[in-house]
Amino acid sequence: GQNIDQPTEMTATEGAIVQINCTYQTSGFNGLFWYQQHAGEAPTFLSYNVLDGLEEKGRFSSFLSRSKGYSYLLLKELQMKDSASYLCAARDSNYQLIWGAGTKLIIKP
Amino acid sequence: DAMVIQNPRYQVTQFGKPVTLSCSQTLNHNVMYWYQQKSSQAPKLLFHYYDKDFNNEADTPDNFQSRRPNTSFCFLDIRSPGLGDAAMYLCATGEGHDGKETQYFGPGTRLLVL
Numbered sequence: 001g002q003n004i005d006q007p008t009e010m011t012a013t014e015g016a017i018v019q020i021n022c023t024y025q026t027s028g029f030n031g032l033f034w035y036q037q038h039a040g041e042a043p044t045f046l047s048y049n050v051l052d053g054l055e056e057k058g059r060f061s062s063f064l065s066r067s068k069g070y071s072y073l074l075l076k077e078l079q080m081k082d083s084a085s086y087l088c089a090a091r092d093s094n095y096q097l098i099w100g101a102g103t104k105l106i107i108k109p
Numbered sequence: 110d111a112m113v114i115q116n117p118r119y120q121v122t123q124f125g126k127p128v129t130l131s132c133s134q135t136l137n138h139n140v141m142y143w144y145q146q147k148s149s150q151a152p153k154l155l156f157h158y159y160d161k162d163f164n165n166e167a168d169t170p171d172n173f174q175s176r177r178p179n180t181s182f183c184f185l186d187i188r189s190p191g192l193g194d195a196a197m198y199l200c201a202t203g204e205g206h207d208g209k210e211t212q213y214f215g216p217g218t219r220l221l222v223l
Contacts, residue, residue: 042214
């Protein structure tokens with residue numbers, strides 16, 4: 001079956017760095033997405049990886065290892081507004097997105 | 110600004126009373142998706158349209174139907190809502206199946222079934 005695993009909840013301190021891990025098992029692979037979702041709102045796109053390695057975009061970076069079926073989202077210089085759920089989604093051979101349940105990130109002052 | 114619009118943001122209906130949720134987009138994207146998301150769960154794809162081609166997920170209940178009269182609009186019809194259908198319903202659009210296709214989400218409609 002197809003599956004996405006990510007931690008349910010993480011806590012970090014304002015100004016610190018946090019890494020949210022995601023492992024995936026899909027039928028074929030056509031890219032890995034990270035979305036941010038604030039409570040009661042729609043997901044918004046953060047990053048896309050299809051090749052191995054690190055993609056950096058400001059305070060957020062995303063890493064992919066296809067051989068390990070593994071990705072992480074790295075958030076630097078955490079701000080209170082970064083408190084949200086972070087959803088990992090992998091696209092399978094049919095170009096369907098397989099979604100994780102999200103990691104709720106709590107930022108403390 | 111180009112965007113995905115969902116109306117209403119909150120919808121209250123009665124058990125068994127049909128309800129329609131609407132979505133419109135100004136992005137001119139080929140693909141439109143409907144997701145159901147319950148609290149602390151992953152979005153669950155109900156169906157999607159690639160242009161006018163309708164694709165239903167195998168486990169989407171028959172109680173859920175969809176219409177896409179033109180590129181810009183897509184509707185989700187719930188014929189006989191049950192208490193278990195209370196959820197956030199997310200509409201999303203995409204340019205197609207190739208490459209770096211990002212899905213753009215509307216703000217969602219939160220459905221409450223009484």
